[in-house]
Amino acid sequence: MRTFRYIRSKLLALVLVATFCALFVACGIFLWYDINTYRNATIADAQAQVELLSYTTLPALQFGDERVARENLELLSLKPGVEAAAIYNAQGQVFVSFSRDATVQIPPLLPEISGTRIGNDRVDVYGRITDSDAILGTVWLSESYQPLSRALEFITILSVTALVAMTAAALVAFWMQAVITKPIHAIARIARDVVARKQYTQRAVKLSEDEVGLLVDAFNEMLAEIETRTTALEDSNHELEREIAARTEATTKIQQLNEELEEKVHQRTLELRVANQELESFCYSVSHDLRAPLRSISGFSQALLEELPTELPEGNRHYLERIIAASYRMGQLIEDLLNLSRVSRVGLQPQSVNLTDMVWEVLNVLQNRHPNQVVDLSVWKSMTVQADPKLLRIVLENLLDNAWKFSSEQEKPQIVVGMTKDGAHATYFVRDNGAGFDMKYADKLFAPFQRLHAAHEFPGTGIGLVTVQRIVHRHGGRIWFDAALGAGATFYFTLGPGGGHHETAGS
């Protein structure tokens, strides 16, 4: 409906179509009615004329007076519709006749048909002239009957009427459409204005109480709603802005605090490192310095024992031996402490190490040290790691020494060294079937000088695992374990970051 883009065009079309339909139907009915009426009127008129003629010409026929009959007949010339008429005598011959013009043929003899006959352009009516049941003659009358030309005439008039009516309707509709479209235009103008200027305080003026009035009401309600919403939204926006500002401020503060904290942490770490280094160097120098007097104690006790093998009473000998053993243990402790501090101090020199070979080397040393022990040894082949070989050897020595030591009481001691791989990260383990320990003491395992077993049960200084942990940590790895009392222990460690699934319990 591109042609009816505007309401006024639609209204105009509506009015014209409605008018046309109404006129068309009305005209159709009128036409039908008129043609029907015309036909009936024509027939009735002709029949009435015939009746009249037959009555008035009866005496003329009775007395054979053609003049009077003709006079009667010629009066028909006053009636425009009558084309021709004739009176026949009882023998069916023309008595008198009348014809408006020469074109109409008067039948010379009475046709056999009687009554009313409707032709294309005329109506023929035959009426008997009777006198007390005796037929004296017949009147024939032909009246013009032209429904087509009448219909054409009628249609012409109706067309002109319709044209005038539709023009009038169009003019009225054109004038009336302003009443409908004007308020709509007003609404549209305000709507555009509202959109353009974001002014929601405007209102359309209600000009009528009809549907357009409803539209105006709805539009105004909508505007009011939008205004309310917009105000609410603006308020909420302001609130939000305030909140955001507050949060930003808080965040800035937190950041500042964090920075300060980091700064503090950094400072403390530095302080701690310095303190640690001082402590370690102190520990080293103490240990180092302790060795000389210890060597004297041990050496002189040994010398005393060797030079006076018999003079000393048995008890004194025993004291000396205790002194020597204690000195030895102390030497061990010092050695381990030095190792520990060395582990912390020396620089890391990682390289590719054949772990399998190194494990075997350490195990051979252990086997040589305990030639009478038969231990089932199992080491996985072709294990290579990236590590500092000296430190790695310390790790292996400690772990394997522990394994050897704690499984020595078993009937069939067993040590397994292997690895598991989780993607690129390898986890190595050392497992024995020795005495094991209760996991509830696990947190003491990596603390220095803490031992789970009595010295007479399993000798040791309590520093080994601390050293191992420190080395693993220095390599960026982790160490943990799994054990049960009497069911052996397994130590796991990784070298390098990643891998493992079990945080170490010790510190």
Place this chain on the structure above:
Amino acid sequence: MGILKHLSLVLILMLGEISPGVALAQVDVSEYELKAAFVYQFATYAEWPPEAFESDDTPLRFGVLGSQVMANNLEMLVEGQRLNGRPAEVRLLQQGDSLAGLHVLFISSGEQAAALLAEAPVRPLLTVTETEPERWPPGSMINLQVVDEHVRFDVALPATNAAGLRLSARLLQVAQRVLPSP
């Protein structure tokens, strides 16, 4: 009226024996046959005062003076017919016969109509003569003539009025000449 009678009348008219619509020469109809038909028709257009009849059944009486042929022709037309709801009869009269009880009187051309009519008392009697127009006697209400082989008639209204008779205007319409009432 019975269907047979109806048919016979139609037949008579159709046969043209007394058909008035044609000239005398055209059809072989005698002058008096035609004139009898005229007189018969005059009676149908005339209206008598009530005292002219003794009762409702009193027949309408035609009197013919001086013409046996006319009387015979009339007799043929009237026989078995009812005129204005009454039976009709025809009497042939001689000079000097009483005119009492008659309703229509035809005086043939051979009689001295003028003298007869002058003597006759005024009564509701439709008088018909057949004289030359210039010798149409006073007291004759209708005068028959033959013009161009057609039978025509004149009507004198003063006479009918005086006698208390009324003639239908339709009859007057076809009259050749009507003497108006004074």
